[in-house]
Amino acid sequence: QKEVEQDPGPLSVPEGAIVSLNCTYSNSAFQYFMWYRQYSRKGPELLMYTYSSGNKEDGRFTAQVDKSSKYISLFIRDSQPSDSATYLCAMYDYKLSFGAGTTVTVRA
């Protein structure tokens, strides 16, 4: 079993829809939780960062962490075609462990 599980999708939504992404994990030692966005042929870009259970908002993005369930989520409101990318969850306990990434396409 992988330490971090993420459904690779792909996920296709119309413009303006809410995108919902999630990951589960098995390692209780993970301290920090992140979401990265990766455009084609680019490096992963840090999108959201949190270290506690609960919600964190940044513009159209909301990250949720539930440590008791070992479950994290990312929501993108009012999605735009420019949000089309691969989204990777990542978790940190002195090394970064990544999910497989979910490819999202927002249709105009």
Add this chain to the structure above:
Amino acid sequence: DAGVIQSPRHEVTEMGQEVTLRCKPISGHDYLFWYRQTMMRGLELLIYFNNNVPIDDSGMPEDRFSAKMPNASFSTLKIQPSEPRDSAVYFCASSSRGRAFFGQGTRLTVV
């Protein structure tokens, strides 16, 4: 800060040749990671350093791979000899307190 800088951006080499990938981390970051990304396997952690010291190299696939970090501002990943199955995008990332930032990667093609 210019971010994590990797060179070269692209490398095409013949099987059996030595390949050296370079990374300049963000100043002040105490962790440095080398990842490999392929369609089949996603992002794989190869090795990471803390304060220039290698901590975990269990992800290095074979003895053909080696990495060094002679100082806080420079790291190399070397493959010798290279093989076609080493073709992938290699990323370097540096972090402080869990926030990791990636370079743009080196796209390696071994023919």
